[in-house]
Amino acid sequence: MGTPLETPDRQATEVVDRLEDEYPDSTISLRYSDRLELLIAVILSAQCTDERVNAETEHLFEKYDGPEEYAAVDEEELAEDLNSITYYNSKAGYIKSSCETILEEHDGEVPDTMDELTELSGVGRKTANVVLQHGHDVVEGIVVDTHVQRLSRRLGLTEEERPEAIEQELMEIVPEGYWQQFTHLCIDHGRAVCTARNPDCSDCVLADICPSEKGDSDIDLASGEPW
Numbered sequence: 001m002g003t004p005l006e007t008p009d010r011q012a013t014e015v016v017d018r019l020e021d022e023y024p025d026s027t028i029s030l031r032y033s034d035r036l037e038l039l040i041a042v043i044l045s046a047q048c049t050d051e052r053v054n055a056e057t058e059h060l061f062e063k064y065d066g067p068e069e070y071a072a073v074d075e076e077e078l079a080e081d082l083n084s085i086t087y088y089n090s091k092a093g094y095i096k097s098s099c100e101t102i103l104e105e106h107d108g109e110v111p112d113t114m115d116e117l118t119e120l121s122g123v124g125r126k127t128a129n130v131v132l133q134h135g136h137d138v139v140e141g142i143v144v145d146t147h148v149q150r151l152s153r154r155l156g157l158t159e160e161e162r163p164e165a166i167e168q169e170l171m172e173i174v175p176e177g178y179w180q181q182f183t184h185l186c187i188d189h190g191r192a193v194c195t196a197r198n199p200d201c202s203d204c205v206l207a208d209i210c211p212s213e214k215g216d217s218d219i220d221l222a223s224g225e226p227w
C-alpha cells in the first residue's frame with residue numbers, strides 16, 4: 001500500500017505532476033472538425049469506446065453537414081447510420097432533437113454555456129463540460145468519466161460515488177489550471193496501467209502514493225471490494 005501525501009490537494013497535485021511526465025501529449029481522442037461534430041461525437045461516446053465512435057463518425061461526418069441535415073433526416077435512417085454504436089436508437093434521437101433545438105433556439109450554433117448545453121437532448125454535465133472545454137475553450141468543471149471516477153477513488157482523492165459529487169470534490173483539490181488535463185491524464189493512465197479489472201501496480205508511477213496499491217492493500221478503493 002502506498003502512502004498518500006498528507007492533504008488531498010497535495011496528493012492531487014502530485015498525481016497531476018507525475019502523470020504529466022508520463023503522458024506529456026495527453027488529450028481528447030475523439031475526432032471532430034467543428035463544435036457540432038464534437039457535440040455529436042461526445043453524445044455517441046457514452047457507454048462506447050472512442051475508437052468505435054471515431055470509426056463510425058468517419059462516415060457520418062461525410063454524409064451530414066450542419067444541424068439542418070441532422071434535423072431533417074428521418075430518425076430511423078440516422079439510427080441505421082449509427083448501428084455499430086451502443087444505444088444507437090436513443091442516440092440518433094438525441095442528435096436529431098439537439099440539432100432541432102440548436103436551429104430553433106441558438107441560430108444554428110452549439111451553445112457556450114452549461115445551462116444551455118444541458119438543456120439539449122442527451123447532454124448531461126459530463127458531455128457539456130467536454131464541449132465547453134474543447135469547443136469553446138471554457139473550463140467550468142472537471143469531466144468525470146469512468147476512468148476519472150475509478151482512479152480518483154483508488155488514489156484516495158475522493159470517497160464519493162456519483163460523478164457529480166466526485167467532480168465537486170475534485171474541483172476543490174485539483175489546481176484550476178489542470179481541470180481539463182486532469183481528465184485526459186486519468187484516461188491515459190486508466191487505459192495503459194490502472195485498468196478496471198487488472199491494474200499493473202508493479203509498473204505504476206503512482207504506486208508509492210496510492211492507497212489501493214495491490215502489493216500491500218487488500219482493498220480496491222474504487223469498488224471497496226477486496227482485490
Ligand code: SF4
Nearest residue numbers: 194199201204207210
Ligand atoms: S495501478 Fe495500482 S498503484 Fe497505480 S494508481 Fe492504479 S491501483 Fe494505484
